Amino acid sequence: xxxxxxxxxxxxxxxxxxxxxxxxxxxRDGLGMTGTxxxxxxxxxxxxxVLIDGRAAKSCNILAQEAAGRCVTTxxxxxxxxxxxxxxxxxxxxxxxxxxxxxxxxxxxxxAALLAENPEPTEAEVRGYLEGNLCRCTGxxxxxxxxxxxxxxxVSALDPALSAPG
Amino acid sequence: MYDFEFLRPDTLDxxxxxxxxxxxxxxxxxxxxxxxxxxxxxxxxxxxxxTAIPGLRGIRREGDMLVIGxxxxxxxxxxxxxxxxxxxAALAGSIGDPAVRNLGTIGGSIANNDPSACxxxxxxxxxxxxVTTRREIAAADFFQGMFGTALQPGELVTALRFSIPERxxxxxxxxxxxxxxxxxxxxxxxxxxxxxxxxxxxxGGVFRWEAAETALSGDFRPEALAGLTPxxxxxxxxxxxxxxxxxxxxxxxxxxxxxxxxx
Ligand SMILES: Cc1cc2nc3c(=O)[nH]c(=O)nc-3n(C[C@H](O)[C@H](O)[C@H](O)COP(=O)(O)OP(=O)(O)OC[C@H]3O[C@@H](n4cnc5c(N)ncnc54)[C@H](O)[C@@H]3O)c2cc1C
Ligand code: FES
Ligand code: FES
Numbered sequence: 001x002x003x004x005x006x007x008x009x010x011x012x013x014x015x016x017x018x019x020x021x022x023x024x025x026x027x028r029d030g031l032g033m034t035g036t037x038x039x040x041x042x043x044x045x046x047x048x049x050v051l052i053d054g055r056a057a058k059s060c061n062i063l064a065q066e067a068a069g070r071c072v073t074t075x076x077x078x079x080x081x082x083x084x085x086x087x088x089x090x091x092x093x094x095x096x097x098x099x100x101x102x103x104x105x106x107x108x109x110x111x112a113a114l115l116a117e118n119p120e121p122t123e124a125e126v127r128g129y130l131e132g133n134l135c136r137c138t139g140x141x142x143x144x145x146x147x148x149x150x151x152x153x154x155v156s157a158l159d160p161a162l163s164a165p166g
Numbered sequence: 167m168y169d170f171e172f173l174r175p176d177t178l179d180x181x182x183x184x185x186x187x188x189x190x191x192x193x194x195x196x197x198x199x200x201x202x203x204x205x206x207x208x209x210x211x212x213x214x215x216x217t218a219i220p221g222l223r224g225i226r227r228e229g230d231m232l233v234i235g236x237x238x239x240x241x242x243x244x245x246x247x248x249x250x251x252x253x254x255a256a257l258a259g260s261i262g263d264p265a266v267r268n269l270g271t272i273g274g275s276i277a278n279n280d281p282s283a284c285x286x287x288x289x290x291x292x293x294x295x296x297v298t299t300r301r302e303i304a305a306a307d308f309f310q311g312m313f314g315t316a317l318q319p320g321e322l323v324t325a326l327r328f329s330i331p332e333r334x335x336x337x338x339x340x341x342x343x344x345x346x347x348x349x350x351x352x353x354x355x356x357x358x359x360x361x362x363x364x365x366x367x368x369x370g371g372v373f374r375w376e377a378a379e380t381a382l383s384g385d386f387r388p389e390a391l392a393g394l395t396p397x398x399x400x401x402x403x404x405x406x407x408x409x410x411x412x413x414x415x416x417x418x419x420x421x422x423x424x425x426x427x428x429x
Binding site for chain 2: 002018019020022041042043044046049052055056057058061062063065066068110113114129131132133
């Protein structure tokens with residue numbers, strides 16, 4: 001066992017780890033931060049996505065000790081300081097970008113990574129970037145719309161049938 | 167996943183020393199190794215991470231060569247190699263998804279030599295040299311069948327040295343669930359010589375399609391390949407595609423790669 005420290009959402013957090021402890025286990029079991037989900041546990045679905053030093057990573061596919069000393073951002077770090085929904089979260093809510101919500105933490109983190117790299121992505125760029133995030137509910141359309149809306153772009157043309165009044 | 171000791175040395179010498187026992191393994195991005203360990207297909211007692219060793223990471227130009235450190239991520243190659251070797255940057259940017267590209271490394275990819283991995287096609291088609299802690303290995307000698315390489319126990323890939331072709335392109339028919347290549351073809355042309363390397367298709371792993379190379383030498387156009395398809399013998403035959411289908415795709419993807427390179 002080794003006690004390691006990782007900066008999580010700007011705060012140094014420590015917990016005991018084994019060599020085999022995954023980053024997602026450090027977050028969920030070590031720190032009790034259960035916002036980061038485990039979906040497939042085989043690096044396919046993206047439910048466990050976090051940012052490491054600002055870049056998207058699947059936290060089920062990196063060892064906690066490999067991430068020691070680095071800066072991790074999780075879904076818990078995406079809200080505004082007063083606890084209200086952050087802009088990406090708010091856009092997911094406004095545009096119905098979730099149904100069961102299981103994939104949502106990973107989707108929001110992927111969106112955060114994308115918008116940091118590319119503040120005004122096209123629809124195709126959003127779809128390409130979300131390649132590693134699977135959703136079994138929404139059919140993706142409203143997720144893509146939410147990400148575009150979070151980037152400040154007008155999404156009313158994306159789905160006239162839904163946004164038309166009445 | 168069975169437990170193991172995890173070490174993350176910051177020099178190559180320390181890494182080599184830490185690996186000097188039978189059941190120790192190196193880990194770079196972990197994007198292939200960790201899923202394997204979780205399936206208990208392997209049980210090393212010690213993992214030695216290579217990611218803290220500064221000299222192993224980064225891209226630099228040396229004359230008409232591009233040298234890429236073993237722990238350079240796919241995302242870094244996609245972002246930084248474009249000015250020198252655009253076809254290689256595009257290939258790196260087509261691997262998996264953004265999260266896989268941020269952690270996965272070029273050294274890990276070629277050391278693993280998955281029969282459907284993308285990089286081996288580029289390494290073989292551009293006649294790159296694999297630089298290790300012990301020697302330099304020509305690409306043709308490095309890849310030795312599905313998941314097989316010339317690496318000896320304890321030997322680490324430190325860098326890849328690519329001779330930059332005049333024209334090159336990678337065309338990949340992605341297996342839609344995994345994003346790996348169902349068939350991927352990298353073509354490279356310099357002077358009158360053309361090289362064609364195929365991944366994803368053969369039971370023997372990455373290979374050069376010599377009939378296509380002959381047809382393209384001196385006539386680097388998709389039309390030069392009209393009617394050409396490799397034999398289906400020895401092609402991978404699984405639920406994603408039959409051997410005949412893969413052989414057909416090799417012809418199609420080679421023509422697409424040539425069209426892209428010649429454009
Ligand atoms: C969802 C998903 C999609 C993917 N899609 C693709 C794809 O489309 N195309 C593709 O090509 N790949 C794909 N991959 C694989 C990915 O590219 C891996 O990053 C790569 O195969 C291995 O690199 P790594 O750094 O993660 O290696 P690791 O997993 O760390 O190591 C792999 C093997 O190489 C050894 N090793 C690592 N570094 C060295 C070194 N320097 N010297 C000697 N041995 C070493 C390790 O001991 C291990 O046996 C995908 C992976 C995932 C999870
Ligand atoms: S739980 Fe990590 S990718 Fe599915
Ligand atoms: S909202 Fe249910 S999996 Fe995406």
